[in-house]
Amino acid sequence: VSSAAGGKRPQGNGEWFLRVQTRDRASLGWSRGRAALCPAFTELQAKVIDTQQKVKLADVQIEQLNRTKKHAHLTDTEIMTLVDETNMYEGVGRMFILQSKEAIHNQLLEKQKIAEEKIKELEQKKSYLERSVKEAEDNIREMLMARRAQ
Template identity: 80%
Template sequence: MAAPIDLELKKAFTELQVKMIDTQQKVKLADLQIDQLTRLQKHAKLTHTEITTLPDNTRLYEGVGRMFILQSKEEINNQLTDKQKTADEKIKELEQKKVYLERSVKEAEDNIREMLLSRRAQ
């Protein structure tokens, strides 16, 4: 009778281990994406503050691939604020995803703890 219990526990532990490894990789990926987006956001903010100090008649160019396109100051400011907003939204989504992943791992751990406690009680 001890063998089936051990097999069930072993199966549950292996599933938990696989889930933990997968979740840790997803969390690391989310952290990397958050770092990249915060750098992008910071770069856009710094560029925006520098552009606002320039006179209105300054010629501004936007880099597109290997060339530069003449843009108005207003268009560049709008693009930079859009970059900041989209980066902020993506960061919030990634943080929510991280919380969900961490919660799912915690629930799996709790389920295995309950299984162990119920086996010991028998």
């Protein structure tokens, strides 16, 4: 089987396609500078996609922590209506531990506080990632504008 790349057969690793693509670019007047931009452009695109996925993950984690915080708050609100001397059972794995109302109340408050701190950390991380995406997109635009100017 003959091909446009000098009669060589396509190889499994895509080398043939790469050679044909490079030759076609050269025959169309692509300069070495433009060909050198392609890997950088691809790298920036990969960075943007990776960062966008991290932003989505941070959003999911923030939603989960908000649910945890709300659950702890609602549970605390319910147990505060009970008499102070009421003993309660806390579920730990497959067993239940008898504890006082005050101990459960303190645990729920701590759970809310920890969730709030983690939410703040994730929001800071998310804003950093969003800035990073914006900078990468701006770099891609600059590369495209430079390519058009050449």
